[in-house]
């Protein structure tokens with residue numbers, strides 16, 4: 001047989017033969033040819049149809065036709081060289097016949113040569129294949145044998161131990177039976193090791209026979225017999241039974257003993273050739289085992305790839321470091337969004353830190369920063385002020401400032417005539433017949449003093465409103481007019497008003513009202529005011545006072561003059577040539593006009609068309625309406641105007657600012673809305689400010705520390721005693737500041753004052769009314785009640801002492817040495833220690849010292865003696881210790897246990 005690669009073929013495939021064949025009707029066909037070694041190939045067969053030819057041609061044709069194509073061209077090769085070929089058909093036949101005759105020998109030679117070469121090649125290929133298989137089988141066998149040996153040794157070791165144990169015990173009847181296995185399984189003794197290879201020729205039948213009892217203990221060797229000699233007619237299959245494994249590597253080089261062991265017997269009915277082929281195939285398959293595995297693990301491979309991709313994606317993510325803006329508080333969802341991470345990963349990270357959170361939970365900026373940094377991002381912390389940066393400017397340069405009208409608030413006790421006075425003052429102007437003439441209530445208005453200057457009055461009398469506005473950040477009032485009825489004198493709310501004005505640092509002008517009344521006693525008022533620290537001008541003080549009558553209008557012009565004078569003393573100035581800033585005095589939703597806010601411009605000039613922001617609202621100024629109803633195009637400093645155009649209704653006290661564009665306005669208001677929502681959400685958890693918060697704030701803040709208080713008592717005497725005692729407390733570092741001390745229950749006004757000045761309300765033998773309690777809860781103001789003056793004073797002293805940084809002192813308790821470290825499931829690492837000195841206490845501070853270096857400082861979280869939790873363990877005893885957030889203990893570490901004492905400094 002030849003194949004197409006035969007060189008004879010090549011030559012015969014030349015044009016000459018083809019020409020010859022084409023001239024005859026030739027049929028082509030392909031035959032699949034199999035070889036004994038398992039390979040196969042395709043052979044092209046040409047069948048030449050018999051033609052009606054005469055004479056010699058007839059003889060030649062069958063001969064040619066009967067030859068397979070592969071042989072024929074080889075034989076006809078020389079014909080290719082003959083110059084007679086271009087002749088006619090008939091001639092061709094003659095030529096062929098002639099050539100066949102001439103070249104018969106050459107053809108036979110060529111055929112023999114080709115055959116020889118083919119044989120040679122096939123042998124080589126077979127040889128090559130066999131060698132490869134043998135190599136692989138040998139490697140595999142070596143591996144498996146190695147494994148088997150390891151297992152066997154393990155077995156042997158166990159058996160040896162067992163035998164040793166048994167040998168120690170009295171001999172029983174089973175002893176002889178044990179002896180053989182001991183020899184055979186080879187306990188780890190030199191004898192056994194020597195004995196093992198020796199029975200190469202004869203051992204298996206002899207030694208294996210007594211083994212059955214021990215057989216189950218034999219290791220499970222894998223295919224030990226597929227050793228290098230596999231093709232050398234060894235019938236043992238690759239997957240030989242387990243029991244033969246132990247001797248596999250020893251037997252391998254010594255040839256096979258098929259049939260010696262039933263388990264290793266060859267399968268009957270298989271010829272050697274068939275066996276060889278089968279094994280050959282098997283071996284090929286085995287050789288392709290790796291491929292099979294690969295096929296088998298496509299899914300695994302895909303998973304692996306996915307994992308890798310995921311991993312690389314993660315890596316990529318990690319590489320994408322962003323600058324994350326983190327405000328003071330942020331929700332987990334928002335933080336995840338800003339980092340472009342999954343919220344679930346953030347929650348997972350928090351869980352790892354032992355914090356359970358929901359996606360909507362608000363976390364503080366510090367935690368958020370830690371998380372963002374953990375994710376590999378950089379952090380930009382922003383405070384509220386950062387987002388609103390540039391919204392309100394600091395003070396303007398002096399040269400840009402021009403004098404501005406004073407802003408006045410009227411305060412006083414109930415029914416002392418505040419509203420009447422405001423009305424009277426307003427009328428003054430109406431009487432004067434200023435433009436418009438129709439005064440409308442917009443929350444504030446301006447009047448002209450007899451001296452020509454303008455004065456702005458805030459039309460919401462009372463200190464509560466004043467302080468409420470102040471609490472919201474609006475510090476618009478320049479001067480407070482304190483109204484005291486001449487017939488009634490100084491009353492509790494008068495005192496409150498004085499305190500509120502003082503707390504705000506605003507100067508007072510006293511209007512002794514109802515002077516027209518026959519019972520009026522202005523001198524008494526002056527004296528009483530003096531008692532409360534207000535020294536009026538007529539008594540040598542600096543506080544201007546005017547005896548007025550709202551009813552008759554007496555001395556109102558003088559009051560206005562006085563206000564203007566006071567304003568001049570205060571040198572009130574503002575820069576009108578800049579974007580406006582101001583405060584909302586009041587706001588309402590007007591049917592038809594929409595949200596309307598009365599804004600008092602504090603600096604700059606507000607113009608129609610400006611984009612304004614107030615609290616959480618913003619809008620474009622559609623119209624400016626003055627208090628007399630006129631439409632204005634612009635409003636300068638200290639001018640109160642109604643502003644139309646807000647998208648929503650802002651709140652009284654909100655600060656107003658003009659911004660450059662709508663986007664900025666949106667940004668600011670959205671931020672404020674978010675912040676307000678978060679504050680409301682957080683209010684549930686932290687109910688406002690307590691004395692402790694205040695102490696902390698003060699401690700953290702720099703400069704001189706101040707404890708602000710509002711004191712309410714049952715009688716004047718006790719209030720004065722408390723005030724005097726408290727004022728004596730304090731030193732250079734810390735002082736108490738009494739915003740207000742009064743007689744009577746704690747009112748809403750007290751709470752407002754405390755809230756505006758971040759103070760605590762102290763009630764002595766009094767209680768807060770319902771409104772005050774509610775207000776305190778809303779504003780987060782702490783109200784404390786006492787019935788013993790000394791307790792109150794002590795508390796104040798303690799609070800003030802708390803503001804002094806405490807001194808820390810350390811007390812060493814004892815020492816322990818780590819003997820061993822255990823890993824306890826669910827608990828973590830536990831250090832088994834022996835207390836070498838003193839005592840160790842649970843919860844105490846510890847220092848872990850390794851090679852004289854402190855490697856950790858923390859707390860002793862668990863202390864166990866045997867299985868029980870104990871509070872302390874004394875010297876000489878052993879105990880188990882675990883530490884807070886530390887697990888890297890090692891044998892030999894010294895655990896130093898100590899307590900830290902905070903020594904508070906007192907006044």
Ligand SMILES: Nc1nc2c(ncn2[C@@H]2O[C@H](COP(=O)(O)OP(=O)(O)OP(=O)(O)O)[C@@H](O)[C@H]2O)c(=O)[nH]1
Nearest residue numbers: 413414415416417418419420513514517549550551
């Ligand atoms: N005789 C006299 N009565 C006055 C004068 N001023 C106010 N009154 C009267 O005092 C009473 C109270 O006046 P209001 O202006 O309402 O006092 P108020 O301080 O605003 O009172 P509240 O709004 O309740 O705080 C009214 O009946 C006024 O008529 C005055 O100068 N002379």
